[in-house]
Amino acid sequence: MRHYFVLISLAFTFFLQGQSLHQIPxxxxxxxxxxxxxxxxxxxxxxxxxxxxxxxxxxxxxxxxxxxxxxxxxxxxxxxxxxxxxxxxxxxxxxxxxxxxxxxxxxxxxxxxxxxxxxxxxxxxxxxxxxxxxxxxxxxxxxxxxxxxxxxxxxxxxxxxxxxxxxxxxxxxxxxxxxxxxxxLYFHAFWTRQKSSELGKDFEFLPRIEGKGRYLGLNMGIKTDACYENTGWCEGEVKLYMDGDAQYPSYVGTGTEDYIGTAWGLGVYTNLYQGCTVANDSTREYAFYRFHVPDQVFFFQHFSGAIQQMGGEMRDYIRRLLTNNAPLKPIMVLAGDKTIRLLDQPKDIFDAGFPDGWVNFYRRDDYSSTAYFYMDRPTTSLPALPGVKERIN
CATH class of the missing domain: 2.60.120.1390 (Protein of unknown function DUF2961)
Incomplete structure (x- = not known):
C-alpha cells in the first residue's frame, strides 16, 4: 500500500512538471x-x-x-x-x-x-x-x-x-x-545550531534572505536540557516571515508536532513529507522533518523562518522546577475550560489563587537544523557553516 502512494505521488509530480515518463523533454x-x-x-x-x-x-x-x-x-x-x-x-x-x-x-x-x-x-x-x-x-x-x-x-x-x-x-x-x-530557481541549504539562548527568543532556522524563491522545508534536531526533566518541549510554533512581514509572521502554526502533521507529542514515524526520525526520552534527543511539496510556500521579496522554544507541564511540576532555579517563564495556563494568557494577564504562578492546570512555558534547549529552499540567485548573504567542533560538541 505504501508503494502505491509513492507511485501516485511521483505521477502527480510529473504531472505538475508538465512531463511524462514516455517523453523526452x-x-x-x-x-x-x-x-x-x-x-x-x-x-x-x-x-x-x-x-x-x-x-x-x-x-x-x-x-x-x-x-x-x-x-x-x-x-x-x-x-x-x-x-x-x-x-x-x-x-x-x-x-x-x-x-x-x-x-x-x-x-x-x-x-x-x-x-x-x-x-x-x-x-x-x-x-x-x-x-x-x-x-x-x-x-x-x-x-x-x-x-x-x-x-x-x-x-x-x-x-x-x-x-x-x-x-x-x-x-x-x-x-x-x-x-x-x-x-x-537555484537550490540552497543552510545549517545552523543554537545551544542556548535567552528565554523567549525563537530559534531562527533560516535568517532573512532577500529575493524571490520557494521554501522547501527543513529537518531539525533537539537535545533538551536536563534541568527541565521530563516536561514536554514541543509546544513551540513555527513562524514563517515573508513579503511584508516584520514583527509578526503571516504563517504561524499551532505547535511543533502539529507542524509535522501529528499531535499530542512525538513518536517515531517516517512519511513522504513529514516525520520524526528520533524520539528518545531517555537521552532527551528528538529529530523531525517537514517538506512543503504539496503545500508550496513561495516568497517574492524576502523570507525567514523560526520556531518558538516552548514546553508544557502541570502547575505543581512547574512550581518545583522554578524552585530548583530551572530557567523558564510561564506564558499560558489551561485550567478546565479556561485559558489564561499570562503575558496579557500577568499572574504569579506561586500565588495561592493561580489555577491548577497545564502550563505552557518558555524554555531553552539545544537546537540544530537544515533548511532547504530555492532562490532566484546562486548565492545568498547567509553566514558560513560553523566549525566542526561547534557542529559536534
Missing part, C-alpha cells in the same frame, strides 16, 4: 552520471580502470581531505545523488562537509554537514523513505531534489574530522541541457 541534451568510475560522466570514458571491470568504485576519505565529486560547465539539472560511507557515526556525519556551487560562484549555495543534509536531524541515521530523501536500509544516503544550473555546477565534500573514513562511494545523476531554463 525538448531541451535535454544528454543524461549521465558522475562517480569515481567516470568523473563528470564523460562520453566513452566510464569504467576504464581494470580493463572495464569494477576497478574504482570507492576511495579512502582521509582526514582533512576535500574531494571534488562533480565539476560541470554549461546548463543542466542534477536529478539524484547517492552516497555510502563506512563510518556513519553522528560525529563523522557532522564532520563531513558537503558544498555545492552554481554558475561559477566562489560562495556555495549549499554548505552543510553531510548527515544533516540528507534529512537526518542530529546526524542520527535511520531507515527512511521520503519524497526528497531516502535511506532504505540505514546504510546509504539518497537525495531526489532537482537542482538546476545555468552555466556550471560544482560539488565537493571535505572530511573535517581527525579520522579517515575508510570508504566513500557516490554517484550523481544529471542531465545536460541545450540551453538554460530562464525561470529555474
Amino acid at each position: 525538448k531541451n535535454v541534451k544528454r543524461s549521465s552520471i558522475s562517480s569515481f568510475e567516470n568523473f563528470n560522466g564523460v562520453i566513452n570514458n566510464g569504467g576504464k580502470i581494470n580493463k572495464g571491470a569494477k576497478g574504482h568504485a570507492f576511495e579512502e576519505f582521509k582526514a582533512g581531505e576535500t574531494k571534488t565529486l562533480l565539476d560541470l560547465k554549461g546548463p543542466g539539472i542534477i536529478q539524484r545523488m547517492w552516497f555510502t560511507v563506512r563510518d556513519r557515526s553522528p560525529e563523522m556525519l557532522r564532520a563531513m562537509r558537503l558544498r555545492m556551487y552554481w554558475d561559477g560562484q566562489s560562495k556555495p549555495a549549499v554548505d552543510v554537514p553531510f548527515g544533516d543534509f540528507f534529512g537526518f536531524g542530529l546526524a542520527k541515521v535511520v531507515r527512511m523513505e521520503t519524497a526528497l530523501f531516502a535511506n532504505p536500509e540505514g546504510r546509504s544516503f539518497n537525495c531526489f531534489i532537482s537542482m538546476p544550473f545555468k552555466t556550471g555546477a560544482k560539488i565537493t565534500i571535505t572530511n573535517e574530522s581527525e579520522l579517515a573514513n575508510e570508504m566513500i562511494f557516490y554517484d550523481i545523476d544529471f542531465v545536460e541541457l541545450k540551453k538554460p531554463e530562464p525561470d529555474a
Whole structure:
C-alpha cells in the first residue's frame, strides 16, 4: 500500500512538471552520471580502470581531505545523488562537509554537514523513505531534489574530522541541457545550531534572505536540557516571515508536532513529507522533518523562518522546577475550560489563587537544523557553516 502512494505521488509530480515518463523533454541534451568510475560522466570514458571491470568504485576519505565529486560547465539539472560511507557515526556525519556551487560562484549555495543534509536531524541515521530523501536500509544516503544550473555546477565534500573514513562511494545523476531554463530557481541549504539562548527568543532556522524563491522545508534536531526533566518541549510554533512581514509572521502554526502533521507529542514515524526520525526520552534527543511539496510556500521579496522554544507541564511540576532555579517563564495556563494568557494577564504562578492546570512555558534547549529552499540567485548573504567542533560538541 505504501508503494502505491509513492507511485501516485511521483505521477502527480510529473504531472505538475508538465512531463511524462514516455517523453523526452525538448531541451535535454544528454543524461549521465558522475562517480569515481567516470568523473563528470564523460562520453566513452566510464569504467576504464581494470580493463572495464569494477576497478574504482570507492576511495579512502582521509582526514582533512576535500574531494571534488562533480565539476560541470554549461546548463543542466542534477536529478539524484547517492552516497555510502563506512563510518556513519553522528560525529563523522557532522564532520563531513558537503558544498555545492552554481554558475561559477566562489560562495556555495549549499554548505552543510553531510548527515544533516540528507534529512537526518542530529546526524542520527535511520531507515527512511521520503519524497526528497531516502535511506532504505540505514546504510546509504539518497537525495531526489532537482537542482538546476545555468552555466556550471560544482560539488565537493571535505572530511573535517581527525579520522579517515575508510570508504566513500557516490554517484550523481544529471542531465545536460541545450540551453538554460530562464525561470529555474537555484537550490540552497543552510545549517545552523543554537545551544542556548535567552528565554523567549525563537530559534531562527533560516535568517532573512532577500529575493524571490520557494521554501522547501527543513529537518531539525533537539537535545533538551536536563534541568527541565521530563516536561514536554514541543509546544513551540513555527513562524514563517515573508513579503511584508516584520514583527509578526503571516504563517504561524499551532505547535511543533502539529507542524509535522501529528499531535499530542512525538513518536517515531517516517512519511513522504513529514516525520520524526528520533524520539528518545531517555537521552532527551528528538529529530523531525517537514517538506512543503504539496503545500508550496513561495516568497517574492524576502523570507525567514523560526520556531518558538516552548514546553508544557502541570502547575505543581512547574512550581518545583522554578524552585530548583530551572530557567523558564510561564506564558499560558489551561485550567478546565479556561485559558489564561499570562503575558496579557500577568499572574504569579506561586500565588495561592493561580489555577491548577497545564502550563505552557518558555524554555531553552539545544537546537540544530537544515533548511532547504530555492532562490532566484546562486548565492545568498547567509553566514558560513560553523566549525566542526561547534557542529559536534
